[in-house]
Amino acid sequence: MVYIRGSSKRTITVVLGLCVVFVLFTLTPYSDKALSNLPDHGFRHSTEDQALEQERRRKQKEQWENEHNMPENPYQNEQVEKPEELNKQLFENPPGHDNGNTNAPSNDEPRQQKQGKPSPGQDEDSPNDGLPTEFLEFRVPSSSQQIMETKIGASRLKEFLAEKQNIEAREVAVAYILRQANVAYRNNTVYSVVNKPETKIPPSGDIHDYTSLARYFWKNPKTPDNLPYIRLDGKPNPDMDSVWDYRLLRKMFRDCYYMGQGYFWTGDERYAEKIVYRVKEWFLDEKTKMNPHLKYGSLIFGNPLGRAQGVLDMFKVYGMFDGLKAIQGSKAMQREPELIKNLQSWFTDYLVWMDASIQANQEKNAHNNHGTYFTVQYLSILEFLGRDADAKVMAEDAKAVRVGPQIREDGAQPHETIRPISFFYSTFNLQGLILLAIQADSHGISLWNHRGPIEDKTIRINSSKSVPIKVGGGSIEDAVRYLSLYAVRDPSEWPYPDSGTRNERDVLKMARIAALVYGKDKWEELIENLEAKVDENQPGEGEGGEGATTTTADDGDPNGFICELGVLSKGTLWHCYK
Structure with missing residues (x-):
């Protein structure tokens, strides 16, 4: 028998190990040859590679802008096709590639429920459903x-309702x-x-x-x-509407909020069933659930990942949480004892992604x-997960x-007044x-009267231009008053560039909140002026959803009453809901 000792033994072991790895990698479907035959959707890149690619594209764009001295609107100095005519479908897959998806619709609108177990309300005769x-x-x-x-x-x-x-x-509400x-x-x-x-x-590809x-x-x-x-x-860019995830997510949050309110004020179990x-x-069923991240939110064609701004897509999740809170005592929730636990697990994973993303x-x-x-x-997510200590620190x-x-x-907000649609x-x-101030109230922290130090800062306009500004020194009350005073004036008096429309009703709602927080007497006259402005500019305008009856000028602000109850409860x- 021959014994192999010391370095010779280690050398032979290493050589044998490398041979095994070589054989396995050659036979595996993930060899270089196999990988080269896969359709490239960017999913083989590591996060680090994707970040480097984004940085490369950013520098490429900056260089291009500097070399071409691009005007703010590149279409203003030459005759080119209008932007609307320059769109094309994004993310087109190679011919014959279906990503393994046999359920995706091929039509141009989100699909309706198919045969099988119906959703609550699907088989109701709407005019006679009671x-x-x-x-x-x-x-x-x-x-x-x-x-x-x-x-x-x-x-x-009682005092609030007595008026x-x-x-x-x-x-009305x-x-x-x-x-x-x-x-x-x-x-x-x-x-x-x-x-x-x-x-x-x-x-x-997922x-x-x-x-x-x-x-x-x-x-x-x-x-x-x-x-x-x-x-x-x-x-x-109207191409935004060609991907339905955004509007369906927001619609789901909105529906859950209003059905939660419907249950709260009537006790009708059908609303609770539909929320569940x-x-x-959206979050839990294997066939339809969303993966817990927003890697591809606010995606730009040609980039492997979405943008930071895509994280904003999820912010209205607080409406869904409010809806779930409203139905917590319902029979529908009692029949689903694991629902909240499973949903908390999803959002725990989502926060892990946020922290590392x-x-x-x-x-942030x-x-x-x-x-x-x-x-x-x-x-909102910390509160839903019961992480009250962390929520208090963030507040x-x-x-x-x-x-x-x-x-x-x-009272001006300099980070917003530099935008082309600055009033909006x-x-x-x-x-x-x-919203933050209401959330902070529920943790015993007041943001309403906070004023930061006055400081000189710079704001980046684009990749090659920044402007100096002064920030700080104002409170939420100052900001509401500033917008309210300009909302009752002619739009031409707004001292900043503004190519967008304004919604005085939104300003009126904030003024009414300010009256609750800071004292009614200080706001009464300004609120009356805002009400007159809303009646003048927005008669019959409402926030009705699809198929809903719009409000009239006499309806006032239907969401305002509910909002004020939330403020009075200090967010509890x-x-x-915006």
Whole structure:
């Protein structure tokens, strides 16, 4: 018998090991030869490779802009096709490649429920299904009344409702809620990421990956392949609507919120059943669930990953959480004892992705509305997961990170007023800051009166231009008053460039919240002026969903009453759904 000792033995062992690895790799279907035959959707790149590719494309774009001295609107100095005519379908797969997806629709609209187990409401005869349509006090469950009295205070609630306008507002608000809830209940569209067409599969090749397109990016008219795409801020590319994930996700959140409210005010179990169905359909059912990430949110054609801005797509998740909170005592929830646990597991995985994601961390570090709504979203999820200590820390940090640096001493929001549609974005960001303040209230932290230090900063306009600004010194109250004062004036008096439309109704809602928080006397006259402006500019305009009856000028603000109850409860009832 021959014994092999020392280094000779180790050498032979290593050689044998390498031989085994070589043989296995040669035979495996993942050899280089096999990989070269696979369709390349970008899913073979590591996260590091994808990040490097994004950085390369960013530098390529900067170099191109500098070399060509690109004007802010590249279409203004030459006769080219209009941007709308330059679109083409994105993410087209190689001929014959179906990504293994046999369920994706080939038509141009999201599919309806197919044969099999129907969703709640699918087989209802809508005109005769007996769903409630108006506020009836005797139908409000005693449990709902007790919840309001507990979270607001019985005497404060009674005082609030005693005002004639609030009694009328409650009737209008609940009737409006029920219209929205009934539309949501009767809708049998499949709400799922697998509902997108085969031509819109993301670069991963996985139909369960959420996908949306960058709002303000268009084809490059000066290059043969139209790459890299160029940004036209304030000009949405209609190609966004060719991928349905975004609008279905937002529709699902909205439906769950309104059906939750419908259950809260009537106790009708059908609303709760449909919420449970929708939540399972989007997040939990194996055939239709979304993977827990937003890697391909706000995707630009030609890029392997989405953009940081795509993380914003999920921020309205708080509406779904509010809907689930409203039905927590329902029979539908009792029949699904594992639902919340399973949904919490999904969002735990989602937060793991957010914490490690380049896109999510870029969004977290944004100083404008994107940073604001990142915190709204993250804080909502922490609350849903029961991580109250972490939520409290984030709410406290929002003083210095979100409120302080974004509001100037006069109430303007400099990170938003540089945008081409500056009034809209000033309103949008302030709505987010108010949401944060309501969330922080539930953790015993007040953001309402916080003022940050006045500082000199620079804001990046584009890849080659930044401008100096002053930030800080203002509060949420200052920002609401600033917008309110300009909302009642002629739009031409707004001191910043603005090519967009304005919604005085949104400003009015924020002013009414301010009256609750800061004192009615300080806001009464301004609110009256805003109400007159809304009646003048937006008669009959409402926020009705598909198939819903629109509000009239006499309806006032149907969502406002519900929002004010949420403010009075310090965010423990629900939040102001935008």
